[in-house]
Amino acid sequence: MSNSQMTPGIAAGRLSTDQLAENFDDLHAPYAPHEAAVAADRCYFCYDAPCVTACPTDIDIPLFIRQIQTGTPKAAAKTILDQNILGGMCARVCPTETLCEQVCVREVAEGKPVEIGRLQRHATDALMEDGLHPFSRAAATGKTIAVVGAGPAGLACAHRLATHGHEVTLFDARPKPGGLNEFGIAAYKSTDDFAAREVDWLMQIGGITLKSGQALGRDLDITALQQDFDAVFLGVGLGGVNSLRAAGEERGGVRDAVSFISELRQAEDLSTLPVGRHVVVIGGGMTAVDAAVQSKLLGAEQVTIAYRRGREDMGASRYEQDLAASHGVNIIFNAQPKEVHGNGAATEVEFEYTASKNGTLTGTGETFRVKADQVFTAIGQRLDEVPGGLRIEQGKIAVTGAGQTSLTGVWAGGDCATGGDDLTVTAVAEGRDAAEDIHARLMG
Amino acid sequence: MADLTSNFIGIKSPNPFWLASAPPTDKEYNVRRAFEAGWGGVVWKTLGAEGPPVVNVNGPRYGAIYGADRRLLGLNNIELITDRPLQQNLREIKAVKRDYPDRAMVVSLMVPCEEEAWKAILPVVEETGADGIELNFGCPHGMSERGMGAAVGQVPEYIEMVARWCKQNTRMPVIVKLTPNITDIRKPAEAARRGGADAVSLINTINSITSVDLDTMSPEPSIDGKGSHGGYCGPAVKPIALSMVSEIARHSDTAGMPISGIGGVTTWRDAAEFMALGCGNVQVCTAVMTYGFKIVSEMASGLSDWMDEKGHTSTADFVGSAVPNVTDWQYLNLNYVAKAKINQDTCISCGRCYAACEDTSHQAIAMSDDRVFTVIDAECVACNLCVDVCPVEECITMDAMQPGEVDPRTGKVVEKDYANWTTHPNNPGAVAAE
Numbered sequence: 036m037s038n039s040q041m042t043p044g045i046a047a048g049r050l051s052t053d054q055l056a057e058n059f060d061d062l063h064a065p066y067a068p069h070e071a072a073v074a075a076d077r078c079y080f081c082y083d084a085p086c087v088t089a090c091p092t093d094i095d096i097p098l099f100i101r102q103i104q105t106g107t108p109k110a111a112a113k114t115i116l117d118q119n120i121l122g123g124m125c126a127r128v129c130p131t132e133t134l135c136e137q138v139c140v141r142e143v144a145e146g147k148p149v150e151i152g153r154l155q156r157h158a159t160d161a162l163m164e165d166g167l168h169p170f171s172r173a174a175a176t177g178k179t180i181a182v183v184g185a186g187p188a189g190l191a192c193a194h195r196l197a198t199h200g201h202e203v204t205l206f207d208a209r210p211k212p213g214g215l216n217e218f219g220i221a222a223y224k225s226t227d228d229f230a231a232r233e234v235d236w237l238m239q240i241g242g243i244t245l246k247s248g249q250a251l252g253r254d255l256d257i258t259a260l261q262q263d264f265d266a267v268f269l270g271v272g273l274g275g276v277n278s279l280r281a282a283g284e285e286r287g288g289v290r291d292a293v294s295f296i297s298e299l300r301q302a303e304d305l306s307t308l309p310v311g312r313h314v315v316v317i318g319g320g321m322t323a324v325d326a327a328v329q330s331k332l333l334g335a336e337q338v339t340i341a342y343r344r345g346r347e348d349m350g351a352s353r354y355e356q357d358l359a360a361s362h363g364v365n366i367i368f369n370a371q372p373k374e375v376h377g378n379g380a381a382t383e384v385e386f387e388y389t390a391s392k393n394g395t396l397t398g399t400g401e402t403f404r405v406k407a408d409q410v411f412t413a414i415g416q417r418l419d420e421v422p423g424g425l426r427i428e429q430g431k432i433a434v435t436g437a438g439q440t441s442l443t444g445v446w447a448g449g450d451c452a453t454g455g456d457d458l459t460v461t462a463v464a465e466g467r468d469a470a471e472d473i474h475a476r477l478m479g
Numbered sequence: 480m481a482d483l484t485s486n487f488i489g490i491k492s493p494n495p496f497w498l499a500s501a502p503p504t505d506k507e508y509n510v511r512r513a514f515e516a517g518w519g520g521v522v523w524k525t526l527g528a529e530g531p532p533v534v535n536v537n538g539p540r541y542g543a544i545y546g547a548d549r550r551l552l553g554l555n556n557i558e559l560i561t562d563r564p565l566q567q568n569l570r571e572i573k574a575v576k577r578d579y580p581d582r583a584m585v586v587s588l589m590v591p592c593e594e595e596a597w598k599a600i601l602p603v604v605e606e607t608g609a610d611g612i613e614l615n616f617g618c619p620h621g622m623s624e625r626g627m628g629a630a631v632g633q634v635p636e637y638i639e640m641v642a643r644w645c646k647q648n649t650r651m652p653v654i655v656k657l658t659p660n661i662t663d664i665r666k667p668a669e670a671a672r673r674g675g676a677d678a679v680s681l682i683n684t685i686n687s688i689t690s691v692d693l694d695t696m697s698p699e700p701s702i703d704g705k706g707s708h709g710g711y712c713g714p715a716v717k718p719i720a721l722s723m724v725s726e727i728a729r730h731s732d733t734a735g736m737p738i739s740g741i742g743g744v745t746t747w748r749d750a751a752e753f754m755a756l757g758c759g760n761v762q763v764c765t766a767v768m769t770y771g772f773k774i775v776s777e778m779a780s781g782l783s784d785w786m787d788e789k790g791h792t793s794t795a796d797f798v799g800s801a802v803p804n805v806t807d808w809q810y811l812n813l814n815y816v817a818k819a820k821i822n823q824d825t826c827i828s829c830g831r832c833y834a835a836c837e838d839t840s841h842q843a844i845a846m847s848d849d850r851v852f853t854v855i856d857a858e859c860v861a862c863n864l865c866v867d868v869c870p871v872e873e874c875i876t877m878d879a880m881q882p883g884e885v886d887p888r889t890g891k892v893v894e895k896d897y898a899n900w901t902t903h904p905n906n907p908g909a910v911a912a913e
Contacts (some may be wrong), residue, residue, distance in 0.1 A: 072549070073548060076549075077547075079829045079870050081829040081830050081831065082829070082830030082834035082837075082846075083846070083850075084830075085828070119745065140827040140828055141827075143827050143828065144827040144871070157731055266811075472854060
C-alpha cells in the first residue's frame, strides 16, 4: 500500500483492503436470535399504535413484532411486505429515529424505543434467506402498464400491479434496476448487494418485464407510452443536481455528491476509489452525511460538512448528524461557500458565516477557509427532464390524490412527484397507492 | 434493622426464610452454601425408607413457563424424593446441623403408609439432631403412584393416622405438608390437626404439563417422546397458595394452627404477604433455582426495611394481620364505589387500557385524536382491568368515591353505610328471609 491518509491531493488506496472491508460492513449488524427475542419482548402491543401511524407505509408494527415474539418471523415478514414490498431495504435505510421509533411509547417513557427497524430486518431477512416470495398474481386482466423508473416507487408500483394480474413493463434509464437503493444509499446501509438481491426477489412475482437503459425523453416518449399502455406510472426520481453557484466551482476536485456515492456503490474494489485527504461537503441533507461519512471511511484525513443554516434546519436527522460526528466528521453550521480556491485543482474553500434575519439568510462578512482537495456538493436534486404536458409544481410533477398527474392515464410518485419526504419509504407508499388507484381505474 | 428472628413451633432460625424440601436441599454441599448465603433454615429434601434409593429419569425433569424477557414464571418438575442412600443423607444432616446450630434443620420424610415404616425412620432422623420433620404428603408425581406423597395427602384419614404415628414416636415437632391437588384444602388441614401435627406447610406442587412439543407431540418435559404430569411451582402458583393459606387461617377448625407458607415466594414482599395471611414463616424453592441462593439478601433487607417502616419489632407482630380482611364475596361492601383514574403525567399513551376496556369490558375509557386516554365515569364499574394491563405502575389508580357523591354510572348517591349481598333486594334469599 503506497498511499495513506496523509497522501496529499486525491488518491486511492488510503486504507488497507481489510480496513476498508471493516469500515463498509453493516452499520447495524443483524440481530442474533436471542437479541431479536429480547428486543421483541419490549413491545407493548399498543392500541392503534403510534408507530403504525408514523410509518408512511402503515406497517402493522405491533403485529409483526408479536409474530417475531411467537417464533414466526416469516409470518412477521409477510405482515411487513403486505404493506411495504421493499420492507427489507426500508428496515436498513428508514430514518426510524424520526418515524416509528420516535413515537414509540417506550421512547416517550424511557428514551429507548423498541428497535423496530432492526426487528423488521430480522423478519424480512428470515423470509428472503429462504427465497420465499409469499405473494401470487391474480388472474390475468389483460391490462398493460408502463412503469418508468425502477427505483423504490416504480418497484412498489410494479409489484402491486402485477399481483392484481396486470402486465407491467418496467423501464429504467440506468443499466441496473433499483434506483437510489442501488445507486444512492450509503454502502454500509445496504451491504452484500442487498439492493440487487431485493429486486431479484421482488421480480419473482412475475408479470414484470424489465427494460433497462430506457430513459424518458431520450428513449421513451410519454405520448407513445400513453398510446401503447393502458396506464403509465412515472417514478423517475430526481436525476439532476443543483449547482454550487460559488466562484471557482469549476476547479478540479469539485463534484456532486450524488455521483460520488453512486460510483462508490458500484465500485468493485473500494481500494481503487480515489478520495481527497481534505474533503469538504457542502449541504445539510442525508446525501451530505452519506458522502462525508463514506469519504472518512475511504480514508480521508479530515472531512468537513458545511451547512449554511443552523442545526435545527438540517435535513439530516440528529441521529445522522451524530453518526457523522462519531466517524470524525466535523460539521460547521451557518457557513455558506463564497469561493473555491486553488491553482487548477481545489485546495481550499472559503466560507462566509451567515445569520438569519427576518427569515432571510445573509452573510455576516466574516469569512474563513477550510482545506479541501475534494469538494462534494450536496445541495439538492431536481427533476432532470420534464416530459411535455405535465403540470409542474415547485420543480416536481404535480399530483393529486393517489399520484394522478395532469395527464389522463398518467400517475407519478416518489421523489419526482409533489408530496412525500423524499424517503425510500414514502416512495414505496406512493408507488403502492398509485398502483391501487390505477387498478381501481382500469377495473372499475 | 428489624429483628427477623423466627420461632416457628419452637424451631428457631435467624430469619423466617427457609428453603423448601426440593433439589436445593438435597445434599450437604448445597445446604452449606445456602446457610453461608444467609438462609434461616432448610427442609432437607425428602428421605425415603432404608433400602435401595429411588431412581430418577435420566432426561429432562423440569419444564417452564416464561413471561417477557424469558423471566421464569412457572416451573414444573418430575423429580422424585432423594435418590441418594438414607445413611449418607443422615450423616450429612448431622454434620451440617452440628456446624450451623442456629439454623433450622427440618427433615422431609416419605415412607410407606405403615406404622412400622415410620417407627423405623423417626429415631434415625432424631439422632441427627434435626429440629423437626415435615411429612411429604404432597408430591403429585411418581411417588403418588406408589401410594405415597399426594396419594396420602388426598385422603384426610391417612393424614390424621400418619401424623398421629409420628407424634407418638418422636419428640420432634411435626409439620404436615399439604397437596393443593384437592377440592377443599381445609379438610386435610383439619385432619393434620386431629392427628396432633404441630403445623401444616403449603402448598406442595400442582399437577401440571407445561407445554406440548408440536413437532413430536410429546408433553414437556419429554422423556423419549412421552411426558408425565409434574408438579408446578414458582411465581405463577403464588395466588393459589395465598388463597389456600388464607382458607386454613380463617377456618374455625384450623384457625391458629401454625402455617409454613410455600408457593412462588420470590421476593421479601411475597414473604410478607404469606405471613400477613397467617404464615409463621415461608419456604422458598423456585426463586433460588432460578437466581441462586443470594436472593435471601434482598429478602432479608426488604422485609427488615418494611418492618422498620411499619414499626414492627418482630415478625410475630404482623403474622396474620390480613386474615380478618379475608371474607366471603357475600360480605363485600356493595356500597363501596370506586372509579379508575389515569394519571396523565405518567401515562405513556400505549392505549392498552383502552383496548382492554373497549374490546372486553365496559367501554369506559375515551381516546382522543392525540392519544389522551380518560376514564368515562358514567361507564366505569371500577373493574381494575385497566390497572392490571397498564405497563406503568401506579399510572392508573382506583379512587374511592365519597359518601354523598353521586355515581354518574348509576345516578345513585354513594351511601356511607356498609351493605352486602345478604341484604340486597336483588338477592332472592334476602327477599325470602323477609
